[in-house]
Amino acid sequence: MGEQTTELEASRRELDALLYSVSHDLRAPLRAIDGFSQALLDDHSDKLDDEGLIYLSRLHAAAGRMGVMIDELVRLARLSRSELERADVDLSAVAREVARGLQLANADREVAVRIQDGIHATGDPKLLRVIMESLLDNAWKFTARRPQAQVEVQAARRHGERIYSVRDDGVGFDMRYAERLFGPFQRMHPEREFSGSGIGLALAQRIVRRHGGRIWASAQVDAGATFYFTLERKRA
Numbered sequence: 023m024g025e026q027t028t029e030l031e032a033s034r035r036e037l038d039a040l041l042y043s044v045s046h047d048l049r050a051p052l053r054a055i056d057g058f059s060q061a062l063l064d065d066h067s068d069k070l071d072d073e074g075l076i077y078l079s080r081l082h083a084a085a086g087r088m089g090v091m092i093d094e095l096v097r098l099a100r101l102s103r104s105e106l107e108r109a110d111v112d113l114s115a116v117a118r119e120v121a122r123g124l125q126l127a128n129a130d131r132e133v134a135v136r137i138q139d140g141i142h143a144t145g146d147p148k149l150l151r152v153i154m155e156s157l158l159d160n161a162w163k164f165t166a167r168r169p170q171a172q173v174e175v176q177a178a179r180r181h182g183e184r185i186y187s188v189r190d191d192g193v194g195f196d197m198r199y200a201e202r203l204f205g206p207f208q209r210m211h212p213e214r215e216f217s218g219s220g221i222g223l224a225l226a227q228r229i230v231r232r233h234g235g236r237i238w239a240s241a242q243v244d245a246g247a248t249f250y251f252t253l254e255r256k257r258a
Contacts, residue, residue, distance in 0.1 A: 049089070049092065052085055052088055052089055052092070055081070055085045056082065056085035056086065056089070059078055059081045059082040059085060060082055062078055063075075063078055063079065063082060097221070097225070106146050106149070106232055106233070107146045107147065107148075108144055108145060108146065109144070109145075109146075109147055110142055110143075110144055111142065111143050111144070111145060111147050111150050112141070112142055113141040113142060113143050113150065113154065113175075113177070113186065114137055114138060114139055114140060114141040114142075114175070116150065116151050116154050117137045117141070117154050117158065117175045118137055120151070120154050120155050120158050120159075121135045121137065121158060121173070124158060124159065124162050128162065131162075131166070131171070132169065132170050132171065133162065133165065133170075133171040133172075133173055134170065134171070134172050134173070135173045135174075135175075136172075136173070136174045136175070137174075137175040138174075138175060138176045138177060141175070141176075141177040141186065143184070143186065143253050144253065144254075145233050145253050146229075146232075146233070149229045149232070149233075150229070150253075152225055152226070152229055153225075153226045153229050153230065153251065154175075154188075155222075156222035156223060156225055156226040157188040157222075157226060157249050158173065158175075158188060159222060160188075160190075160222055160223065160249070161173045161188055161189075161190035161192065161247075163192075164190060164192035164193050164194075164247065165190050165191060165192035165193075165246075166192075167192070167193060168191060168192060171190065171191060171192065172189075172190065172191045172246075173188070173189070173190050173191075174187075174188070174189040174190075175187070175188050175189075176189070183252050183254070184252060184253070184254070185250050185251070185252055186250070186251050186252070186253075187248055187249065187250045187251075188248070188249050189246065189247070189248040189249075190246050190247060190248075191245070191246040192246055192247065193243070193244060194241040194242050194243050194244055194245050194246050194247050195241045195243065195247060196241075196243055197240070197241060197242075200238075200239060200241075203223055203239055204223050204224055204226075204227040204237070205224060223249075226249075226251070230251045230252070230253065233253040233254065234253070234254050234255045235251055235252035235253040235254055235255070236251065236252055237249065237250065237251040237252075238250055238251075
């Protein structure tokens with residue numbers, strides 16, 4: 023047992039060192055690229071033709087995206103190390119709070135949100151909120167083309183386990199590529215059509231797994247998607 027503890031501590035120290043490197047060492051050259059490209063745009067744009075300005079703008083935007091990706095990778099790594107608390111969580115209340123935030127941030131959108139009353143779960147309150155944020159943000163994003171979008175949050179007991187779900191009537195996706203859903207920075211649609219860091223579903227999957235549950239999806243192209251998850255191991 024002592025040897026295992028020592029190995030675990032060594033692994034954690036290695037991960038801490040890697041996180042530090044990602045957070046600090048990689049940011050230095052990235053900040054230089056971002057800063058100098060912005061300086062060129064601000065101070066020397068008159069010396070560039072239209073094509074040169076386009077290239078420079080793309081370089082500046084790419085540096086910004088890389089910064090976001092670094093932030094999300096660090097967040098993903100830290101999530102795997104955080105201590106797991108357990109408490110009774112009112113997921114209905116959490117979902118309503120998250121939905122209100124999305125509605126305020128997207129006041130031009132018309133999204134009808136139906137959240138089942140009395141959905142409770144046992145788990146880490148902060149991490150369960152991240153799940154709801156990830157899944158509802160995902161639903162909001164991929165219903166953007168709907169003039170009157172529909173989003174539902176529900177829970178039901180099936181075959182002895184509690185299954186939570188978030189459904190939308192957005193663009194959906196081809197189930198042939200469903201295995202890519204939960205990989206970091208994996209996309210089912212081009213970034214030019216739907217922006218985002220590509221980390222939300224990966225975060226949700228890791229949180230669900232830490233609680234002993236599972237997560238999966240069902241979808242159809244142009245007919246919406248439903249994400250299901252559990253927070254405990256299925257009883258035999």
